[in-house]
Amino acid sequence: MRTPPWVAALYVGPAVVVMAAACLYPVLSAFRLAGVDWALGTPWDSARWVGWGNFVSAFSNPRVWSSLATTLLFAAVCVTAEMVLGIALALALEHPVRGMAFFRTLFILPMMIAPIAVGLAWRYLFDAQFGLINAALQALGFGAKTWLADPTLAFVAIVVADIWQWTPFVFIMMIAALANVDGAVIEAARIDGARWWQQTLLVKLPMVMHIIAITLMMRLIDAFRVLEVIYVLTFGGPGDSTEILALHIYKTAFVGQQLGVAAAISVLLLVVVALLSWGALRLSNPMKGEPR
Amino acid sequence: MKRPAWLVAAHYAVLALLAFLCVAPILVIFATSLRQQVDIFAAPLNFLFTPTLENYRAVLEEDKFDRYLANSLFVGLVSTVITLVLGCMAAYGLARFRFKGRSAIAYTSMLLRTVPLAVLAIPVFLIWSEWKLVNSLWGLVLLYVAVNLPFTIWLLYGFVLQVPVELEEAAAIDGCGPLRVFGKVLLPLMAPGLAAASIFTFRIAWNEFILALVLTDRQTRTLPVAASLFITDLGVDWGRVMAMGSLIAIPPLIFTFVAARQIITGLTAGAVKG
Numbered sequence: 001m002r003t004p005p006w007v008a009a010l011y012v013g014p015a016v017v018v019m020a021a022a023c024l025y026p027v028l029s030a031f032r033l034a035g036v037d038w039a040l041g042t043p044w045d046s047a048r049w050v051g052w053g054n055f056v057s058a059f060s061n062p063r064v065w066s067s068l069a070t071t072l073l074f075a076a077v078c079v080t081a082e083m084v085l086g087i088a089l090a091l092a093l094e095h096p097v098r099g100m101a102f103f104r105t106l107f108i109l110p111m112m113i114a115p116i117a118v119g120l121a122w123r124y125l126f127d128a129q130f131g132l133i134n135a136a137l138q139a140l141g142f143g144a145k146t147w148l149a150d151p152t153l154a155f156v157a158i159v160v161a162d163i164w165q166w167t168p169f170v171f172i173m174m175i176a177a178l179a180n181v182d183g184a185v186i187e188a189a190r191i192d193g194a195r196w197w198q199q200t201l202l203v204k205l206p207m208v209m210h211i212i213a214i215t216l217m218m219r220l221i222d223a224f225r226v227l228e229v230i231y232v233l234t235f236g237g238p239g240d241s242t243e244i245l246a247l248h249i250y251k252t253a254f255v256g257q258q259l260g261v262a263a264a265i266s267v268l269l270l271v272v273v274a275l276l277s278w279g280a281l282r283l284s285n286p287m288k289g290e291p292r
Numbered sequence: 293m294k295r296p297a298w299l300v301a302a303h304y305a306v307l308a309l310l311a312f313l314c315v316a317p318i319l320v321i322f323a324t325s326l327r328q329q330v331d332i333f334a335a336p337l338n339f340l341f342t343p344t345l346e347n348y349r350a351v352l353e354e355d356k357f358d359r360y361l362a363n364s365l366f367v368g369l370v371s372t373v374i375t376l377v378l379g380c381m382a383a384y385g386l387a388r389f390r391f392k393g394r395s396a397i398a399y400t401s402m403l404l405r406t407v408p409l410a411v412l413a414i415p416v417f418l419i420w421s422e423w424k425l426v427n428s429l430w431g432l433v434l435l436y437v438a439v440n441l442p443f444t445i446w447l448l449y450g451f452v453l454q455v456p457v458e459l460e461e462a463a464a465i466d467g468c469g470p471l472r473v474f475g476k477v478l479l480p481l482m483a484p485g486l487a488a489a490s491i492f493t494f495r496i497a498w499n500e501f502i503l504a505l506v507l508t509d510r511q512t513r514t515l516p517v518a519a520s521l522f523i524t525d526l527g528v529d530w531g532r533v534m535a536m537g538s539l540i541a542i543p544p545l546i547f548t549f550v551a552a553r554q555i556i557t558g559l560t561a562g563a564v565k566g
Contacts, residue, residue: 005392011385015378015441016397022416022438023404029415044418089310095295097303105552106311109318112544112555114499116516117537121317124324124530132320168314169559176560225408228501232523246410253414254506266411277406287398 030270033263040257047260054264063240064265067248074155074244075223078162082219085163086170087212091200094178104175107168119232122161123148126233151241154234158242161229166222170215177211178204210283217280224273245269321541325534347535356510357518364498364514366429368543371436371497372490378437379444379489384478386445387452405442412439413506420507427509435507436497444489447561451485452478488558491547498543515540 034054038047058064110118125132126147134144147153181204189203205212227246230236236243236251243251249269253262295303326343351357386398416435417426425431455478463473479486501516508517519540522533548555 008385008389008391008394011381011389012397015382015445018378018434018438019401019404019441022434023407023412023441024400026412026415026419027404027407029419030411033415033418044422089306093303093306095303097300097307099304100307101552103307103311104556105548106314108552108555108559109545109548110314111559112495112548113318113541114501114516114537114544116499116501116519117321117541118317120519120528120533120537121321123528124534125317125320164313164317172556173560176556221406225406225410227408227410231502232520246408249410250413250502253417259414259418262414266408266414269408270411273406273408274403277403280406281399281402285402287395 027270030263030266033260034267036260036263038259040254040259050260054260055267058261058264058268063243064248066240067243067245068268070155070241070243071224071245074159074162074226075220077159078166079216079219079223081159081163082167082170083212083216085167086215087174087205089167089171090174090178091204094175096179104172107172110165110168115228116232118161118165119229122157122164122229123233126157148234149238151238154238154242158230158233161233162223162226165229166219170219173211173215174208177208181207214280214284217276217283221273221276221280224269224276318541318545321534321537324530325538327531329531347531348539351532351535351539354518356513359511360513360515360518363429363508363512364516364540367432367436367504367514368494368498371433371440372494374433374437375440375444375493376486376490379441379448380482380486382441382445383448383452384474387449388457401442401445404439405446407439409439409500409502413503416503417506426507427512429512431507432504432512432514433497435503436493436500440493440496444493447489447492447558448482448485450561451482455481484554484557485561487551487554488561491551491555492558495544495547499540 035049035051036047037050037053038044128134128144128146128149131147133147138144145153147157185207186199186203189199194203225246226244227250230242230244230247231250234242236247240248245265246269249262249265252265253259256262325347326345327341328344328346386394412435420426420431420435423431425434459477460473463477464470468476498514499516501514501520504514504517505520508514515536519533519536522529522536
């Protein structure tokens, strides 16, 4: 169907204008800002062009590197745990049972409520004095732990909160994927004498591998974008033990008031996420296979 | 193939355990909001406390609570309506027309979908200052529309593709104008997608907190920003902050129970056909 361009512009134009003005333009501005020395609250005219200066000061700052390491570790641990747990649970529970719709409703609740509420709930649960987790540990005869005051344990806390929130996502994706697997194929494998684990590992999983890959990419991208739950739960502390890159950028910009340096670190995060998104796009492109 | 009773029982036991793990932290928010301050500190495992609405009274009497609630509702509803209208139009245009720049628009919007909000916060703060949009609810609306459009467009795009063009052409031949074709033919078939898109957009606009924190002041704060101010260096006012958290959690909880199916459609869209 050939349509005059102005008709297409009429339909697509408004959305494009809004996305360009309020999303693309700010993202591109981040690159420009990364070359400027500008402190929050001072007039824009006082900003100085420093070229690569912000990158130099950002990347010579050990806190940026430790924050990057924290982010990578956080993403690796969370996403691995979520994928393994989600896939294992989906394989164990894929058989349709009555009432599954109700359980699925409960499973998506952690994703739906406000991240600030999620952060608060876990901050309360992990509280050293009156948190339920310590109370339960003591009731079972273990000692109480100062969860959010210990660098390692605080990291465990943000990982636990993320796993709690996002494992259900992997689970639901996998249940949907497994429901689409042709039962005849599994039946054929069974008749050929494949055992349960062979049916699962050698037949079922390869058939849903594509969706596993897409889910993995979606989770990875989101793991690099997490900010609000950790903002409330630890605010990066103690020290900088849970200061993931997104939080480091926020603090540099709005606590340290160095917008240029923060923009330079943003560029780093943007590049990481853009590479992952590009990979995800190659796996699942809604326009794939269409005529141009 | 009938499964043995013990296996069915084990299946339900695991599901129940998982459901408990998912729901328990949310219940903790509500339970804590109903406790008195002394209770909260004294005996965490005492579940037989006398509930009190004291925390809610305190939060509701807070200076500007109605203001913040109105701000949140305004931002949530207006962002959702605008996103849906623009998203519908764009999805339809991208699915039905072939034009120059189509794939450039498609790919750029798909990449924009994953921009971290922390990255957006810095340039947006500057640009909004320039455009006089800081401390204005419309500034927040514009931003939420922009960040929600990519997902909305791609969700609805899939739904438009499922509607045969012939159906539209038939309606047009019968004398329906473009608006009636949309209303009579497309809208009913896109309803599940629209439901999912509106819930996802409203959820972001209602729950979002970092951008709102940066871009609002005492007058234009939304509820999550107001809640975050209960967390100070001196500690957390648990009773009140949990009351606030409960109030913020209510609309998404209602949506989840009413439209779980549509939400799952939205979550799995693009990856799983179904």
